[in-house]
Amino acid sequence: MRHIPLLTIGGGIGGMTTALALAQAGFDAHIVEQAPEFAEIGAGIQLAPNALRILDSLGVLDAVNEVAVRPRNLVFLHADTGKHLTTIDFGTPFRERYGQSYSVLHRGDLLDVLLAACREHPKVTLENNRQVVDIEEHGTTAVVHFADGESYRTDALIGADGLKSRARQLLSDDKPVTDAYVAYRGALPMDQVDLPVEQDDEIIWVGPDRHLVQYPIRRGELYNQVAVFRSPSYRPEIEHTDRWGGPDELTEAFATSCVQVRESVKMFNTSRRWPMYDREPLDNWTRGRVTLLGDAAHPMFQYLAQGACQAIEDADCLARQLVKHSGDIDEAFAAYQAERIPRTALVQRVARGWGQVWHAHNDTPLSALRDRVFGRRSPDDFTDLDWLYQSLAV
Numbered sequence: 001m002r003h004i005p006l007l008t009i010g011g012g013i014g015g016m017t018t019a020l021a022l023a024q025a026g027f028d029a030h031i032v033e034q035a036p037e038f039a040e041i042g043a044g045i046q047l048a049p050n051a052l053r054i055l056d057s058l059g060v061l062d063a064v065n066e067v068a069v070r071p072r073n074l075v076f077l078h079a080d081t082g083k084h085l086t087t088i089d090f091g092t093p094f095r096e097r098y099g100q101s102y103s104v105l106h107r108g109d110l111l112d113v114l115l116a117a118c119r120e121h122p123k124v125t126l127e128n129n130r131q132v133v134d135i136e137e138h139g140t141t142a143v144v145h146f147a148d149g150e151s152y153r154t155d156a157l158i159g160a161d162g163l164k165s166r167a168r169q170l171l172s173d174d175k176p177v178t179d180a181y182v183a184y185r186g187a188l189p190m191d192q193v194d195l196p197v198e199q200d201d202e203i204i205w206v207g208p209d210r211h212l213v214q215y216p217i218r219r220g221e222l223y224n225q226v227a228v229f230r231s232p233s234y235r236p237e238i239e240h241t242d243r244w245g246g247p248d249e250l251t252e253a254f255a256t257s258c259v260q261v262r263e264s265v266k267m268f269n270t271s272r273r274w275p276m277y278d279r280e281p282l283d284n285w286t287r288g289r290v291t292l293l294g295d296a297a298h299p300m301f302q303y304l305a306q307g308a309c310q311a312i313e314d315a316d317c318l319a320r321q322l323v324k325h326s327g328d329i330d331e332a333f334a335a336y337q338a339e340r341i342p343r344t345a346l347v348q349r350v351a352r353g354w355g356q357v358w359h360a361h362n363d364t365p366l367s368a369l370r371d372r373v374f375g376r377r378s379p380d381d382f383t384d385l386d387w388l389y390q391s392l393a394v
């Protein structure tokens with residue numbers, strides 16, 4: 001049986017960043033990915049300063065910047081009335097406070113940057129068509145079994161295998177949790193976007209049970225949109241079918257929105273939809289030589305745009321702890337989860353709450369409070385962002 005010292009399952013943003021961070025810390029890093037190619041879906045992703053600082057330290061920020069867009073502002077508008085709610089200015093004060101700006105880019109472009117850096121690094125090895133079907137944990141080693149019947153033995157297994165993680169099943173029998181929201185997303189060539197879009201801004205339209213996110217990606221060549229709404233037909237018994245959240249519900253969900261939102265929603269390719277899931281935070285995600293990372297460890301709703309950013313933080317933390325503990329896996333895994341669980345659990349919980357704030361019904365105390373708090377802050381008031389983006393001043 002082949003022996004791999006450090007083995008990562010999953011070549012998504014989390015796994016790929018982990019391989020790069022481990023390699024740069026001096027460890028051999030091997031990824032097994034079930035898909036025939038390393039790929040991401042054709043939509044955008046937002047990266048906040050907490051992730052960008054790590055990508056900078058990994059030496060890939062210049063490559064990210066070549067394909068990303070750095071929006072001037074994040075503007076919140078009401079989806080029904082079009083009323084301005086608040087603006088976050090990503091200009092100089094923001095950059096000085098957090099050491100980085102805010103970037104939005106195509107997911108495929110981000111993965112390509114990470115993949116290229118991994119391929120160039122002599123300590124990273126990558127394998128596709130490797131689906132893990134079973135994992136045995138034996139205290140000081142773990143054995144991974146693949147769908148093709150082969151097996152690898154490893155001293156340290158990192159499950160970066162996403163929301164439906166196989167590795168997580170070793171630690172918990174919990175299930176993904178949906179709140180009946182479904183997302184449609186995709187990127188259009190900018191010259192096909194027949195909307196009065198503000199190309200320098202990211203815009204989030206929030207309203208009752210729905211929101212729409214819009215921003216340019218790929219150097220401004222594409223326009224990314226994500227429309228999310230609560231499906232009225234969701235029932236637990238039809239959760240794993242496509243009988244809820246269909247395209248007819250998309251149009252209906254935004255029917256009372258302002259004209260710009262309605263016109264934007266018409267431009268979606270509705271052939272694919274993504275039901276939204278998170279999970280309850282775990283208080284332990286390590287067993288023997290198996291640990292979890294990214295969505296496998298702490299899947300979260302996307303309202304804070306932090307799922308991938310937290311996976312990037314995980315990768316950095318794991319590599320740091322392995323160095324700090326001179327490669328002692330048991331100590332490093334324990335220190336890694338001790339550092340990461342409180343933070344990621346908080347982000348998971350706040351993301352849930354943030355969704356409720358966005359989706360508050362009109363004329364309720366929550367929407368009134370939201371609009372008042374939003375309305376009172378100035379664009380360069382970052383007080384409530386420090387905990388997440390980690391102000392360098394605190």
Ligand SMILES: Cc1cc2nc3c(=O)[nH]c(=O)nc-3n(C[C@H](O)[C@H](O)[C@H](O)COP(=O)(O)OP(=O)(O)OC[C@H]3O[C@@H](n4cnc5c(N)ncnc54)[C@H](O)[C@@H]3O)c2cc1C
Binds near residue numbers: 034046163164183296
């Ligand atoms: C609508 C939406 C918008 C979002 N927007 C943002 C955002 O703006 N910013 C942000 O930071 N985050 C965002 N997120 C969250 C982000 O997409 C995820 O947190 C992130 O992609 C997780 O990365 P990961 O590598 O942990 O998992 P994944 O991307 O799921 O990767 C897991 C990998 O493991 C592989 N795999 C799974 N099982 C096996 C197996 N058994 N054997 C081998 N390989 C396996 C999969 O094929 C996959 O390649 C958003 C999420 C959604 C749904």
